[in-house]
Amino acid sequence: MTLRLYDTSARKIRDFTPLVPGCVSIYLCGATVQAPPHIGHVRSGVSFDIMNRWFTHRGYRVTFVRNVTDVDDKIIAKSAEQGRPWWAIAYENERAFGDAYAALGCLPPGYEPRATGHVPEMIEMMRALVERGHAYAADGNVYFDVRSFPGYLRLSNQDLDHLLQPEGEGETGKRDPRDFAMWKAAKPGEPSWETPWGRGRPGWHLECSAMAHKYLGGGFDIHGGGIDLVFPHHENEIAQSRAYGDEFARYWVHNAWVTMAGEKMSKSLGNSVLVSEMVKRWRPIVLRYYLGTPHYRSTIEYSEEALAEAEAAFGRIEGFLHRAVERTGEVEPSPTVPADFADAMDEDFGVPQALAAVHTTVRQGNAALAEGDKESAAALVGQVRGMLGVLGLDPLDPQWAGGGRGRDERLTGVVDTLVGLVLAQRQAARERKDYGTADAIRDELQAAGLVIEDTPDGPRWELG
Numbered sequence: 202m203t204l205r206l207y208d209t210s211a212r213k214i215r216d217f218t219p220l221v222p223g224c225v226s227i228y229l230c231g232a233t234v235q236a237p238p239h240i241g242h243v244r245s246g247v248s249f250d251i252m253n254r255w256f257t258h259r260g261y262r263v264t265f266v267r268n269v270t271d272v273d274d275k276i277i278a279k280s281a282e283q284g285r286p287w288w289a290i291a292y293e294n295e296r297a298f299g300d301a302y303a304a305l306g307c308l309p310p311g312y313e314p315r316a317t318g319h320v321p322e323m324i325e326m327m328r329a330l331v332e333r334g335h336a337y338a339a340d341g342n343v344y345f346d347v348r349s350f351p352g353y354l355r356l357s358n359q360d361l362d363h364l365l366q367p368e369g370e371g372e373t374g375k376r377d378p379r380d381f382a383m384w385k386a387a388k389p390g391e392p393s394w395e396t397p398w399g400r401g402r403p404g405w406h407l408e409c410s411a412m413a414h415k416y417l418g419g420g421f422d423i424h425g426g427g428i429d430l431v432f433p434h435h436e437n438e439i440a441q442s443r444a445y446g447d448e449f450a451r452y453w454v455h456n457a458w459v460t461m462a463g464e465k466m467s468k469s470l471g472n473s474v475l476v477s478e479m480v481k482r483w484r485p486i487v488l489r490y491y492l493g494t495p496h497y498r499s500t501i502e503y504s505e506e507a508l509a510e511a512e513a514a515f516g517r518i519e520g521f522l523h524r525a526v527e528r529t530g531e532v533e534p535s536p537t538v539p540a541d542f543a544d545a546m547d548e549d550f551g552v553p554q555a556l557a558a559v560h561t562t563v564r565q566g567n568a569a570l571a572e573g574d575k576e577s578a579a580a581l582v583g584q585v586r587g588m589l590g591v592l593g594l595d596p597l598d599p600q601w602a603g604g605g606r607g608r609d610e611r612l613t614g615v616v617d618t619l620v621g622l623v624l625a626q627r628q629a630a631r632e633r634k635d636y637g638t639a640d641a642i643r644d645e646l647q648a649a650g651l652v653i654e655d656t657p658d659g660p661r662w663e664l665g
Contacts, residue, residue, distance in 0.1 A: 204259065204547045206423075207498060209431060209453040210356050214549050219422050220451060224264070225256045228413045228450065230426035230434065231267040231313070233405075234294035235275040238301045239473035240492060240503070241459035241466030245427050247489055248456045248497040248550075250307040251592055252425075255546050258538075258591050266416045267310040269295055271317050273405055277391055287392055288317075301476035304485045305492070306593045306600055312416050316408035320394045323403055323411045326445055327383055327396070335444040339374025341386025341399040347379050350440045356453060357432040381437050383407040406437035413442065413449070420448030428455040428498075429465065456497045466503065474503065483508055486601055490515045490594055494556050498549075514560075518589070519596045521563045522582060524654075524661070525570060526597070529579040534586035534595065542588050552592065559588050620651065624660045 204217045219225055229249050232242060246267075256263050271291040280287040295315075302309075327343050330336035335349045347353045347361065354361055364379050372382050384407065387393035387400040394402065413421065426435065435453065442449040458465045466473055479488055491511040495501050526532065539562065545554035566581035589595040623642060630638040643653050651662045 204256075205549055206452060206454060207549050209455050212358075215452070217422075217452070219261070220420055223260070223262060225261045225423070226264045226417045226421035227253070227266065227423045227425060228409070228417055228421060229265070229267040229310070229424075230409060230430055231269050232295070232298045233270040233273055233275060234291045234298060235273070235279050237294055237297040238476050239466055240476055240479060240488065241473065242298070243301050243305055243307075243476055244459050244492045244501065245425070245456050246302050246307045247305055247493045247593075249425050250302075251493055251497075251552065252454075252550055253308060254591050254593060255550060263311075264417065265310045266312045266314070266413070268409060268412050269298075269313060269315045270405065270408065271295060271315045272392055272402055273316075281390075297477065304476065304480055305489045306486065308593075314412045314416065316403055316412075317392075319408065319411050319415065320403065322415050323384070323407050324396050326407065326411050326414070326441065327398075329445055330383075330441065333444065335440075336383060337376065338398040339376075341401055342372055342374060342382055343384035343396075343398055343401075343404075344372075344375055344380040345383050345437065345440055345444075346376065347381070347440065348377060350444050352443065353440050354432075354436055356436050356439060359432065381406060381433065383441065406434055407441060409434070410438050410441040410445070410447075410449075413438075414445075414447055419446065421450060423452045423454055424450035425454045425456070428457050431455060454497075457500045459492070459501045459503055461503045463502070483512065486594060486596060487512045487515055493592060493594070494552050496549075496551065496553055515594070518559060518563050518585065518594075521566050521570075522585060522597060525566055525578050525582045527661075528570065529575045529582065532579050532582040532586065534590045535583040536587065538587050538591065539584060542591075546591070555588065555592070559585060562588070620646070620662050624653070624662070628660065 205214050206217050207213070208215045227249070229245065231246075232238065249265075249267075253263055253265050272287065276287050276291050279285075279290050283290065327336060330345065331338065331343070334346070336343055336345050338344075354364065361379065371385065371388060382404040384396065384398065384401050385404055387402065392402055393400040413424070424435065424438075431453075439449060460466060461474075476488075483491075487508070491508050492501065494511070501507075539558050541561075542555045542558040545551040545558065548554075562581055562584050566578050566585065569575075569578040569581060586595050586597060590598065593600075595601070623646065627639045627642040630636070630642065646653055646662070654661050
């Protein structure tokens with residue numbers, strides 16, 4: 202089946218045909234590192250990590266670029282508020298984002314360029330755009346003339362005559378208030394670089410055009426990011442890059458938000474949930490399941506109840522794998538996946554439908570275990586691990602080693618010991634034919650949220 206994906210620019214699902222056969226090039230707008238990441242920030246990372254893994258599974262050679270915006274208005278404002286150097290704030294939060302991506306099992310990108318490392322490329326792009334009449338300098342700023350580019354606003358499907366784009370602070374000398382800043386004139390105390398138009402610093406949009414060109418060339422396959430970036434960021438990238446002469450992105454892929462009470466999760470709303478705090482209360486693999494298993498274009502409404510449901514659903518998958526491996530021994534992931542899983546992933550990365558295939562296979566595996574059919578159970582374990590590996594959710598994969606099966610590995614060990622003592626008392630009661638006491642112990646454990654299973658190898662427990 203041909204891999205298909207939803208292209209924002211076409212407003213429909215399209216067959217995916219790579220620019221270079223057998224290769225996929227992806228540019229993902231990464232973090233603006235003015236603060237530590239909340240789970241809304243890393244949803245994009247998880248979604249595109251799953252896409253990256255599926256392309257790789259399908260045999261493509263993937264070049265994946267995710268940038269870091271390490272200088273902008275927000276970082277400079279944080280520097281003034283905190284009385285700390287802008288670069289210290291940026292680096293501290295860049296590391297926090299890196300830790301969050303790694304904690305949630307995201308593979309590192311092939312390239313992760315910083316904006317401040319690509320000022321020469323930005324200057325070159327601006328120089329060419331000024332020479333061609335697409336940009337102009339005014340009061341030390343450099344602006345893009347939006348009326349010089351006929352395709353402006355096609356991605357977001359807006360009408361330029363009805364577009365209201367207010368001036369930013371210090372953005373003076375615009376010919377049209379809708380023109381956007383590619384370069385901002387230096388202000389006292391702010392970082393700045395020398396250019397033919399005076400000292401200044403990058404505008405937000407220019408950096409991505411320059412870095413995409415450097416690492417992926419004049420044309421590449423997929424440009425990704427959150428749905429909130431369609432306008433103005435991605436519109437402005439398209440204008441700059443295509444006016445410069447690049448084909449730029451052939452497909453535009455956007456993930457939806459994580460919301461709280463119907464509003465986008467953001468620092469400004471004061472409703473963010475930091476990843477560094479969330480991983481203290483929820484296992485990282487459960488957070489990945491929660492963020493990665495809804496369709497990437499569907500909004501996730503955050504709640505503790507939803508996370509608990511995700512934990513329980515993942516627990517059923519994980520429980521099967523652990524039970525099966527205890528009986529069958531180690532089983533390697535299958536290099537192939539069931540057809541219904543592959544069909545779902547090929548249709549715009551349909552993770553919910555692919556996950557249904559996982560749960561179906563788990564049910565089949567549980568039935569095989571109940572019948573004592575270890576050979577069939579082992580084959581099904583391989584299939585489940587193969588599918589979970591594509592999603593980055595295989596709990597037996599070494600990347601999750603040390604994560605334990607509970608929220609806190611040490612606590613799990615303590616609980617396991619205590620439950621073992623209680624189960625030993627239950628077994629002793631059964632051996633002396635005191636079935637009333639044995640049943641009472643079982644009922645108390647179940648009331649506490651544990652599921653007790655009597656197996657040929659003795660009783661075992663798991664969270665219900």
